[in-house]
Amino acid sequence: MRCNGRQPTNAADNARRAVTDALTLPQSSARGRAGRTTLSRSLTARQDAFGRSLLDYLHGKPGRQLVERSDGLIDAQSGTGMYFQLYAQWSDYERWAADLARGRVLDVGCGAGRFALHLQERGCEVVGIDTSPGALEVCRARGVRDVREIALADVGPELGTFDTILMMGNNFGLFANAGRTRRLLRRFHRLTTADARIVAEVLDPYRTDDPLHLGYHEQNRRRGRMAGQIRLRVRYHNLRTPWFDYLFVSADELRTLAAPTGWHVVQILESGGLTYVAVLEKAKAGE
Numbered sequence: 001m002r003c004n005g006r007q008p009t010n011a012a013d014n015a016r017r018a019v020t021d022a023l024t025l026p027q028s029s030a031r032g033r034a035g036r037t038t039l040s041r042s043l044t045a046r047q048d049a050f051g052r053s054l055l056d057y058l059h060g061k062p063g064r065q066l067v068e069r070s071d072g073l074i075d076a077q078s079g080t081g082m083y084f085q086l087y088a089q090w091s092d093y094e095r096w097a098a099d100l101a102r103g104r105v106l107d108v109g110c111g112a113g114r115f116a117l118h119l120q121e122r123g124c125e126v127v128g129i130d131t132s133p134g135a136l137e138v139c140r141a142r143g144v145r146d147v148r149e150i151a152l153a154d155v156g157p158e159l160g161t162f163d164t165i166l167m168m169g170n171n172f173g174l175f176a177n178a179g180r181t182r183r184l185l186r187r188f189h190r191l192t193t194a195d196a197r198i199v200a201e202v203l204d205p206y207r208t209d210d211p212l213h214l215g216y217h218e219q220n221r222r223r224g225r226m227a228g229q230i231r232l233r234v235r236y237h238n239l240r241t242p243w244f245d246y247l248f249v250s251a252d253e254l255r256t257l258a259a260p261t262g263w264h265v266v267q268i269l270e271s272g273g274l275t276y277v278a279v280l281e282k283a284k285a286g287e
C-alpha cells in the first residue's frame with residue numbers, strides 16, 4: 001500500500017510561489033468574457049501556452065508566462081523554474097504535502113512532473129493527468145512513467161483506484177466552482193480506497209485588504225458565485241489557453257463544501273503566505 005519509506009532531507013524554504021502571485025492580480029474593470037469555463041478537454045497547440053512555456057524552459061529558455069484575469073489585468077510570471085524544482089528546493093509545506101502521499105497516487109494537473117517524479121522515486125505508483133500536451137511531453141522527457149492527457153472532470157473508474165489524490169500548485173482551484181467541487185469530491189470518494197486522502201493546495205482569497213480584490217469578490221457574489229471564483233487564462237508568446245475558472249476558498253468554506261461529499265478536512269498546513277495545504281479523509285460513520 002505505502003510507497004517505500006525513504007524520506008529525502010529538508011532544505012531552505014523557497015521564495016513565494018509564482019502561480020500564487022498570478023492568481024491574486026488586482027482588478028481594474030469587471031467584465032467576464034469567458035464562454036467555456038473549465039479546461040474540460042485537451043488543449044490544441046495554439047492553446048497550450050503553459051505547456052509550451054514548460055517545454056521552452058526545459059530547453060533553456062526563460063519560459064515566462066502571462067496570466068490574464070477576466071477583468072483584463074495581466075501579470076507577468078517569473079517562476080517557470082519552480083515547476084522543475086527538486087524536493088530539496090521545495091518549501092516546507094510542499095515537502096510535508098508530498099510526504100503525506102502514499103500508495104497509488106493520482107497527481108491532478110501534474111505540470112512538469114515535480115511531484116510525480118519525487119513520488120516515483122519514493123516507490124509510489126503515480127498516475128499524472130493534465131490537459132496540456134506540452135506539460136505531458138515535459139513529464140515524459142523528465143522520466144515520469146505514467147502520464148495521461150485527461151482533464152480533472154473526466155477522471156473515472158478506468159483509471160483504477162487511488163490511495164492519494166494530490167492537487168498541488170494551487171490545483172484545488174481546478175474544481176472551478178462550488179457545484180463541480182461537490183460533484184468531483186463525490187466521484188473521488190468512489191474512486192479511492194477506504195483510508196484514502198486528498199492532499200490539496202488551496203489559495204485563501206480573503207488574505208487581502210486590497211479594494212480591487214475585494215471588489216472582484218463582491219462582483220462574484222452578486223453573480224451568485226463564490227467570492228473566490230477567478231476567471232483567467234494563461235498566455236505565452238502568441239498562445240493562450242481558453243478562459244477557465246479557478247476556485248479559491250478559505251478553510252471554513254472548504255469544510256462546508258466537503259461536508260456533504262463524504263470527505264472531511266483533517267488537517268490544514270499554512271504556507272505562511274496566501275495558500276494552505278488541506279488534507280481530506282473519508283468521514284467515518286457518525287462523523
Ligand SMILES: C[S@@+](CC[C@H](N)C(=O)[O-])C[C@H]1O[C@@H](n2cnc3c(N)ncnc32)[C@H](O)[C@@H]1O
Nearest residue numbers: 039083109110111130131132135151152168169
Ligand atoms: C499551476 S500548474 C501546477 C503543476 C504541478 N501540480 C505543480 O505543482 O508543479 C497547473 C497544471 O494543471 C493543468 N491543468 C489545467 N486545467 C486542468 C484540468 N482541467 N485538468 C487537469 N489538468 C489541468 C495545467 O496544464 C498545469 O499543468
